[in-house]
Amino acid sequence: MRLATRENGKPDGELVVISADGSRCLAAAPQLPSLLAAMEDWKAAEPTLAMLAQRLEQGEGETLDPVQLLAPMPRTWQWLDGSAFQNHADLMQIALGHDPIENDKPLMYQGMSHRFLGPTEDVPLPSTDHGIDFEGEFGVIVDHVPMGTTPAEAMKHIKLIVQINDWSLRTIAPVEMKTGFGWVQAKPACSMAPFAITPEHLGAGWKDGRVCLDLEIDWNGKWFGRANGREMSVGFHDLVAHAAYTRDLAAGTIIGSGTVSNANYAEVGSSCISEVRAIEMIRDKGPASTSFMTYGDKVRMEGRGVDGNSPFGAIEQQVVDGSAR
Amino acid sequence: MRLATRENGKPDGELVVISADGSRCLAAAPQLPSLLAAMEDWKAAEPTLAMLAQRLEQGEGETLDPVQLLAPMPRTWQWLDGSAFQNHADLMQIALGHDPIENDKPLMYQGMSHRFLGPTEDVPLPSTDHGIDFEGEFGVIVDHVPMGTTPAEAMKHIKLIVQINDWSLRTIAPVEMKTGFGWVQAKPACSMAPFAITPEHLGAGWKDGRVCLDLEIDWNGKWFGRANGREMSVGFHDLVAHAAYTRDLAAGTIIGSGTVSNANYAEVGSSCISEVRAIEMIRDKGPASTSFMTYGDKVRMEGRGVDGNSPFGAIEQQVVDGSAR
Numbered sequence: 001m002r003l004a005t006r007e008n009g010k011p012d013g014e015l016v017v018i019s020a021d022g023s024r025c026l027a028a029a030p031q032l033p034s035l036l037a038a039m040e041d042w043k044a045a046e047p048t049l050a051m052l053a054q055r056l057e058q059g060e061g062e063t064l065d066p067v068q069l070l071a072p073m074p075r076t077w078q079w080l081d082g083s084a085f086q087n088h089a090d091l092m093q094i095a096l097g098h099d100p101i102e103n104d105k106p107l108m109y110q111g112m113s114h115r116f117l118g119p120t121e122d123v124p125l126p127s128t129d130h131g132i133d134f135e136g137e138f139g140v141i142v143d144h145v146p147m148g149t150t151p152a153e154a155m156k157h158i159k160l161i162v163q164i165n166d167w168s169l170r171t172i173a174p175v176e177m178k179t180g181f182g183w184v185q186a187k188p189a190c191s192m193a194p195f196a197i198t199p200e201h202l203g204a205g206w207k208d209g210r211v212c213l214d215l216e217i218d219w220n221g222k223w224f225g226r227a228n229g230r231e232m233s234v235g236f237h238d239l240v241a242h243a244a245y246t247r248d249l250a251a252g253t254i255i256g257s258g259t260v261s262n263a264n265y266a267e268v269g270s271s272c273i274s275e276v277r278a279i280e281m282i283r284d285k286g287p288a289s290t291s292f293m294t295y296g297d298k299v300r301m302e303g304r305g306v307d308g309n310s311p312f313g314a315i316e317q318q319v320v321d322g323s324a325r
Numbered sequence: 326m327r328l329a330t331r332e333n334g335k336p337d338g339e340l341v342v343i344s345a346d347g348s349r350c351l352a353a354a355p356q357l358p359s360l361l362a363a364m365e366d367w368k369a370a371e372p373t374l375a376m377l378a379q380r381l382e383q384g385e386g387e388t389l390d391p392v393q394l395l396a397p398m399p400r401t402w403q404w405l406d407g408s409a410f411q412n413h414a415d416l417m418q419i420a421l422g423h424d425p426i427e428n429d430k431p432l433m434y435q436g437m438s439h440r441f442l443g444p445t446e447d448v449p450l451p452s453t454d455h456g457i458d459f460e461g462e463f464g465v466i467v468d469h470v471p472m473g474t475t476p477a478e479a480m481k482h483i484k485l486i487v488q489i490n491d492w493s494l495r496t497i498a499p500v501e502m503k504t505g506f507g508w509v510q511a512k513p514a515c516s517m518a519p520f521a522i523t524p525e526h527l528g529a530g531w532k533d534g535r536v537c538l539d540l541e542i543d544w545n546g547k548w549f550g551r552a553n554g555r556e557m558s559v560g561f562h563d564l565v566a567h568a569a570y571t572r573d574l575a576a577g578t579i580i581g582s583g584t585v586s587n588a589n590y591a592e593v594g595s596s597c598i599s600e601v602r603a604i605e606m607i608r609d610k611g612p613a614s615t616s617f618m619t620y621g622d623k624v625r626m627e628g629r630g631v632d633g634n635s636p637f638g639a640i641e642q643q644v645v646d647g648s649a650r
Contacts (some may be wrong), residue, residue: 075575077400077439080509101504109506110435114402114575126473126571147647148451169571179426181434182507184405188571246451246494246513250400250439322472 001053001198002311003160005035005070012036013070017052018195022313024061026052035073035141035196039252042143042159066313071116071192072162073141078249079113079190081137081166081256082106082239084232088261088271091278098177106234106242109182111166113254117191119315123167124322125188131170132293132319134219136271136301138211138229139164139256140236141196145249154240155209157249161202163193163215163303163312164256170274170292193301194313205305209235213303213311215260217271220298224276225269227262229303295321326378326523327636328485330360330395337361338395342377343520347638349386351377360398360466360521364577367468367484391638396441396517397487398466403574404438404515406462406491406581407431407564409557413586413596416603423502431559431567434507436491438579442516444640448492449647450513456495457618457644459544461596461626463536463554464489464581465561466521470574479565480534482574486527488518488540488628488637489581495599495617515581518626518637530630534560538628538636540585542596545623549601550594552587554628620646 004025005013012034016025031048032038038045055061083089084106093100101107117123125132141160149157166187173186199206205213211229218224234242239255260271270276277288293299302314329350330338337359341350356373357363363370380386408414409431418425426432442448450457466485474482491512498511524531530538536554543549559567564580585596595601602613618624627639 075402077402078437083506098505103500103504105500105510107504107506108509110437110509112403112435112572114578115573124472130571147449172571175428175430177505179428179432180423180502180505180507181408181432182505184433184435184568185430185570243509245510246455246497247437248440253439 001049001201002195003035003049003072004194004196005072005074006068007070011075013074017049017056018064019056019061023064024056025064026056026061028052036076036252039141039143039159042251066194067120069194070118072194072196073192073252073254074116076113076252076254078253079111079256080108080243080253081111081258082108083258084234084239085258085261086233087231087263087265088259088275091261091275094278094282097174106239107258108239108242111183111187112189115189117189117317119192119194119313120317121191122320123191123317124320126323128294130172133168133170133273134299135166135168135259136215136217136225137164137166137257137260138162138303139254140240142240142249142251142253142255144251145240145244145253147244147246147248149241149244151237151241154244155237157240158199158209158236160196160198161206161211162196162254163301163315165191165299165301165315166256167191168272168274191315191317193303193315195311197311202311205311209237211303213305215271216302216304218300223269225271227260227265227268227271229257229260231262232257293319295319326374326526327520328360328374328397329519329521330397330399331393332395336400338399342374342381343389344381344386348389349381350389351381351386353377361401361577364466364468364484367576391519392445394519395443397519397521398517398577398579399441401438401577401579403578404436404581405433405568405578406436406583407433408583409559409564410583410586411558412556412588412590413584413600416586416600419603419607422499431564432583433564433567436508436512437514440514442514442642444517444519444638445642446516447645448516448642449645451648453619455497458493458495458598459624460491460493460584461540461542461550462489462491462582462585463487463628464579465565467565467574467576467578467580469576470565470569470578472569472571472573474566474569476562476566479569480562482565483524483534483561485521486524486531486536487521487579488626488640490516490624490626490640491581492516493597493599516640516642518628518640520636520638522636527636530636534562536628538630540596541627541629543625548594550596552585552590552593552596554582554585556587557582618644620644
């Protein structure tokens with residue numbers, strides 16, 4: 001099952017179910033006005049949505065207008081982002097110049113969740129001095145997760161999978177990191193690809209709590225990376241259990257994988273500029289040669305299955321000057 | 326003006342306006358069902374709420390039942406907590422054993438905002454091995470703050486003031502801090518005192534963006550601290566502007582001061598156990614003698630004006646075993 005959210009003038013948008021071929025949709029309102037509302041009572045929402053999906057396959061529904069699509073969840077109560085690709089963590093340690101992180105638990109920070117930009121929305125940022133960078137990753141959306149949930153139980157709470165661009169400001173990031181308080185200014189609103197999908201919809205692409213898809217990333221129309229999501233050192237179920245160790249997770253909580261990164265980065269490339277810069281620093285034993293983004297720069301991200309399908313659709317957006325708003 | 330939220334079976338509760346003497350209330354529904362809804366259109370909400378306050382002073386309203394009160398904002402889109410008392414930061418550096426934080430910006434982390442416990446609600450936590458601690462502080466609630474807002478402009482966005490207990494798990498905190506990612510497991514749900522008040526209601530107690538009230542804290546019925554909120558090294562307007570540097574702040578965002586702490590701590594005491602332990606370590610040149618909390622422990626917190634008034638009401642709650650839920 002694939003879900004999306006259509007612009008309707010309200011902050012949560014309107015939930016729609018998408019046909020298998022991605023061409024048509026059916027609104028879930030009035031029963032399920034938004035994806036957040038559906039997550040809050042997923043047990044009741046799921047059969048309703050499945051019935052709409054069935055009606056779509058019988059030919060019902062209206063033509064989907066991709067321009068109207070917001071992030072599948074334009075806002076939610078909680079966004080917790082992991083850093084579950086060890087290869088990325090190792091390279092970033094060099095890029096940011098910090099000591100190795102000694103920690104036997106998954107790395108995770110709490111980011112802003114009151115706004116997720118849509119897949120084609122402009123990204124307004126206040127300065128090109130901040131080291132503007134994208135971070136391609138996958139994420140999961142859970143229903144209510146009680147405190148103390150185990151990884152095995154956590155797997156059952158993973159209801160939807162999404163594809164995310166976690167925008168990062170790299171000159172601010174290491175300064176905030178050194179305080180130990182985590183990132184606030186270095187992490188503006190993330191973006192999301194148009195479709196949130198059920199684990200079943202991914203088929204063999206969902207394995208051991210990992211999204212085993214190549215994340216195709218192009219920067220200003222040029223090949224940038226094709227790293228695969230399968231190399232997470234812990235699965236999404238482990239990240240969910242980690243997050244729920246001392247708190248309940250609200251229904252609609254989104255948990256991110258962190259930047260997708262593979263050990264064979266020389267062949268498959270990277271999912272953020274900072275990692276490429278780290279690779280350059282190591283290779284050249286000197287400063288990085290690739291610069292961060294500037295206004296007008298475009299990034300395109302699309303998770304691609306082995307059969308060539310595109311379950312999440314594409315993020316395709318540009319950075320714009322947000323200083324004069 | 327004083328506002329509170331009454332239990333009505335819904336996650337956001339029911340917004341009520343409180344009479345000046347705190348004895349009666351009037352519901353703001355159906356126009357303004359919740360405080361979060363009111364914050365999202367504060368310009369329209371404020372005169373409506375002011376009219377209800379006026380009707381209360383004319384004798385209208387029903388008797389307020391304090392047992393029914395939730396946190397004034399039981400959930401919101403964003404909770405950003407500062408650490409604006411330099412005295413506390415200096416002492417905590419010793420308690421947590423980390424290097425001095427070199428940073429010319431305010432310290433701030435993003436915490437969980439999908440649940441704020443009510444003033445008398447039990448606090449379920451999974452283990453007494455985690456170093457259970459309270460942190461008494463003040464906070465502000467803003468309406469929508471655009472990215473790039475200056476401190477002077479930010480002052481105008483501060484619509485309500487609240488009193489908060491930022492629950493902290495002190496054996497987890499330094500481990501998470503060393504990762505640079507900030508706190509997730511070390512920061513479970515916070516609690517809030519019953520009343521959210523307008524800056525005008527504080528009168529002389531609101532000065533230069535600071536809450537100039539003593540925060541009376543008793544632990545298990547014993548005097549613990551009476552530190553005053555006036556010693557913030559930056560004001561709340563500075564914290565709001567810091568938070569809005571690279572992001573819009575959603576209406577209803579809560580910004581915290583961090584643990585209230587004064588230079589004359591020897592006389593006024595502290596607002597968290599960890600600070601007391603730090604003082605002991607410095608004084609005794611050895612381990613701390615005060616232990617953290619255990620199940621059944623109670624904490625009471627009440628901001629007190631020079632005239633003896635209690636604008637926020639009291640937080641009075643106990644820690645309970647949350648491992649078996």
